[in-house]
Amino acid sequence: MLAEEEQQFRAFAREQAAGLRRTAYLMCGDWHLAEDLVQTTLIKLHRAWPRVNRKDTVQRYVRMVLTRCLLDEHRRPWRRRERRDGVVPEVLDTAADPAAAGQRAWAKNMVHQALTEVPPRQRAVLVLRYFEDLSVAEAAATLRCSEGTVKSQTSRGLTALRAAMEHQDEGLLRPAMEGIAW
Structure with a gap:
């Protein structure tokens, strides 16, 4: 690689690393794995x-x-036994509007917890389509699959996400809801 190309790569890596890390976290639910x-x-x-x-x-x-x-990481034998149930680390800006910040954090945590229960391929499609804002064609190119597969995985992923959100433990949600000013 030429020195100029090396500099371009380093600049790209510096600029994109944080965004890639967030995307990876949304896909896998673990900062270390991300x-x-x-x-x-x-x-x-x-x-x-x-x-x-x-x-x-x-x-x-x-x-x-x-x-x-x-997807390769999830295929590894030692990953099949792991279950992640960690808490989403969050830094809140409570100075602006503490009630709104608490409500946003609660909703974000609820959606993230539900997203971790969605199967990996469906989760990847949901993150690419709704977080990265890719079109069906772009997501299909990224995943190297047909557009029909992206559409079906999106539909199944949204169904799984809804089901996971509906079945979250009420005992965990009530204490979080009590602190929110509705």
Whole structure:
């Protein structure tokens, strides 16, 4: 790799690392795994940088590699036994509007907890479609599948997300709801 290409890659990695980490976290629900996925993605991107950078397809390639790394990670035998039930770390801006901040945090936590219960491929489709704001065609290209598959996985993922939100333990939600000024 030429020195100029190396500098371009480093600039890209600095600018995009935080966003990639957030996307990876939404897909996997674990900050540590998200960091590992981003690291693996950037290593793979570095190998392909001269080829990908010339075609101006870097964003699409990065999303595709990140998603593939996540799906590969879930296929590993030791991951099948793990269940993640950690709490979403959140920094609140309670100075502006404490009640609204608490309500947003509660809703965000509720959606995130439900999202972790959605199967990995459906979760990846939901994150790409609704968080990354990709079209059906772009998500299909990222996942290397047909548009019909993206549509069906989106539908099934939304159904699973709704079901997970409906079946969340009432005992966990009530204390959180009591502190919110409706």
